[in-house]
Amino acid sequence: MDDGGLFTIGALARRTGLTVKTIRFYSDTGIVPSTDRSPAGYRLYDSTALARLDLVRTLRDLGVELAVIRQVLDRQISVPEVAAAHADALEVQIRTLRLRRAVLRAVAKRGSTPEETDLMHKLAKLSDDERRRLVNDFIDDTFGSLEANPDFLVMMRSAMPELPDDPEIEQVHAWVELAELTQDPDFRASVRRMAEHQANERAQGDTTGLHHDLTEAVRDRVGDALDAGVAPSSAAAGAVVDGLTARYAQAFGRADDSALRDWLLTRLETANDRRTERYWHLLAIINGWPVPPSLGPVFDWFIEALRAGADGGPDPSADR
Secondary structure (H helix, E strand, O other): OEEOOEEEHHHHHHHHOOOHHHHHHHHHOOOOOOOEEOOOOOEEEOHHHHHHHHHHHHHHHOOOOHHHHHHHHOOOOOHHHHHHHHHHHHHHHHHHHHHHHHHHHHHHHHOOOHHHHHHHHHHHOOOHHHHHHHHHHHHHHHHOOOOOOHHHHHHHHHOOOOOOOOOOHHHHHHHHHHHHHHHOHHHHHHHHHHHHHHHHHHHOOOOOOOOHHHHHHHHHHHHHHHHOOOOOOOHHHHHHHHHHHHHHHHHHOOOOOHHHHHHHHHHHHHHOOHHHHHHHHHHHHHHOOOOOOOOHHHHHHHHHHHHHHHOOOOOHHHHO
16 A cells, blocks of 8 residues: 555565565665655655665666665666676676586586596686696696797697687596696606607707608608508518608708617607697697697507618518
8 A cells, every 4th residue: 555655565565576574674774765654653665765676676686686786776886887797797607507517418428437527527617717727837847947949838838728618528528638638647757758858959959840841741651651551561661761761861961871760769759659649639629629630650650660670671571
């Protein structure tokens, strides 16, 4: 009922859909104070109080805390400011929910143990900065204090995992595997050995970079040999090796002799850890990049063919 344009708590409740108890709480806490009192002592509210109550209800429906609502009503902050802040907060909540959904789907698909599930959730909800810090810690630990190729380090630090807000199951799996890989002491030791070998070569004058052209040559020549079914211990393999060692000799300004082949074999064996290639493939999956074909079989073949030559040359019978 209204009295001279004023509303009782009951009338406000009917108009707003709020309970009498809720309106009384807002009134007692000063968020929507009463305008007047009836002769019988009942609280009465005018149209301004009604509008104020409508705003409180709207903001509460949007999840705004009462302390913030009080600031809005007291003109300390504006409604647009509150809306912008809560929109940002909702973005974070939405991203968290999407990550949780992706983790749950990954758990359902993978059949993870409780321990694995907990680990997946913890790793998946890391912020972008925390993910970068984890990878940078791995780089610092494996390359720190060494005179490694600066271009390679720049490439390592520029290729950071950027898990999307709504990741696919495969991206969650890839991120968890990458995180575990970078924390693996054995893998870190392996990468450290590669970095030390590279630093030693640079100290001896090798500053020719990543040798992309040589890698392409190995991929093409050995790839053709693999497609043709050429055995690494065969005479045909010897011809492939001869052609490639000549390329290496030219690139490094060295004689194409047994010393070069021993050096090349050591170089390849030191770098031939499949986990390093897996590292880059996982990054590609996480970041949505094209995953390059594996060069593992190519370099396995090249190493085996070099070893065959070092052990006394190719076996002609392997071609029969």
